[in-house]
Amino acid sequence: MGDFVDETYKRVEEIINYKRLNIRSFEEIIQVSNNSIGTAIRRKSSFKSNVLNKILNSFPEINPTWLLTGKGEMSLAISGEPPLVYDISDIDSRIKDNLLHLLQEDEEVQEVIAVKVSEVLKK
Incomplete structure (x- = not known):
């Protein structure tokens, strides 16, 4: 079994691009300090669990398994699982x-x- 390489920074960058956000607006949405996400991506660093939880809480359609491991689809809706966000506008x-x-x-x-x-x- 090979060594585990944490590449969550790549998947976080993919979420940012998919959502058509810049890093600053992404940091504001998930409520983390300025430049923390950008710095982690540039350094190819792993994220602490509290940051990953903030991402998943802010974007409930993101598949947690995909975010943590890269397995499966990014979006739960794409993977066939029911969405975690419901339309209550009416x-x-x-x-x-x-x-x-x-x-x-x-x-x-x-x-x-x-x-x-x-x-x-x-x-």
Whole structure:
């Protein structure tokens, strides 16, 4: 078995390029100090686990196995695994629709609302 060579710096650079970011904006997104990522890439250094965790937390679509080992695909979505980020842009609309449906269709809910409305009107 050969010696392990840590080349996570190459994969981090690949993420930066894939996301079309510069090193500074990448550092801001993952919340690390200025020039820490750029310096590590230039020196071909390994990253501490806290930096790798920040990358994975900031970019949940990145495959952790790929980042750590280079095996598999960069993106979880490409590898067939479900995405870790969900579109909730229409969540308010869906909640309102479900509430309206519940109010219109559920007799028990209608009865409770009728009682509460009559209580309010009696005050």
